[in-house]
């Protein structure tokens with residue numbers, strides 16, 4: 386049974402990092418709003434389960450393997466959607482990693498990983514969708530940054546640097562293109578798997594504790610993304626910061 390009321394402008398929406406957390410919640414939210422979601426991540430077993438679940442209730446969903454650090458992978462993900470649907474209306478650049486550690490720990494490989502996933506991955510996404518969006522004179526790029534794009538905290542220097550950079554390039558993309566909508570969504574602490582991988586155990590443990598204590602459900606961030614997408618074509622919601630009320 387299709388429980389979604391298909392909106393007049395049913396969009397083709399690509400979501401990177403849809404295998405957990407905010408990306409997964411965004412896929413659910415947008416599919417329930419009647420859009421067709423195309424889910425990307427490396428853990429395709431999870432994407433397959435989510436796609437099956439969405440389809441079983443009549444939503445439009447499909448998935449593809451995606452490594453945002455590999456430009457060819459990003460291009461193939463977008464091209465497959467373009468081939469199937471003739472257009473990409475929205476790209477949600479959500480995939481991200483956050484292995485926190487002091488700079489003095491010299492976790493250089495993790496610095497590279499954050500730059501590759503959080504910054505290069507977003508740029509590769511933009512490179513893959515921009516030509517067809519410009520041709521159609523329409524499109525929407527939603528970049529998931531962070532409150533770490535607005536303030537710097539110890540152990541998060543490189544993570545913050547990548548998120549500040551995402552805000553900067555989003556503003557550049559907006560200024561250079563009058564027909565493409567650009568939105569930065571910056572969440573505060575949100576319950577997900579983000580602090581589970583890599584980093585310094587103490588720093589990651591502190592982030593996990595704070596998230597468990599005050600973290601938003603990922604659906605709250607998905608709602609913010611859904612709000613920006615739902616606006617009429619001439620309305621460009623440029624930035625949304627959504628954090629727990631008690632977060633300083």
Ligand SMILES: NC(=O)c1ccc[n+]([C@@H]2O[C@H](COP(=O)([O-])OP(=O)(O)OC[C@H]3O[C@@H](n4cnc5c(N)ncnc54)[C@H](OP(=O)(O)O)[C@@H]3O)[C@@H](O)[C@H]2O)c1
Nearest residue numbers: 402404405406407427428452453480481531575577578579
């Ligand atoms: N949770 C928070 O408190 C918070 C706060 C501010 C901003 N954010 C941002 O929100 C976004 C989503 O994070 P989350 O909190 O939902 O964490 P999460 O549950 O760990 O999700 C991260 C997603 O990114 C994907 N990913 C990681 N590396 C990838 C790669 N190389 N290629 C493709 N996908 C990759 C993961 O999928 P695979 O591992 O399956 O590839 C996963 O689906 C990130 O950009 C994060 O920086 C989160």
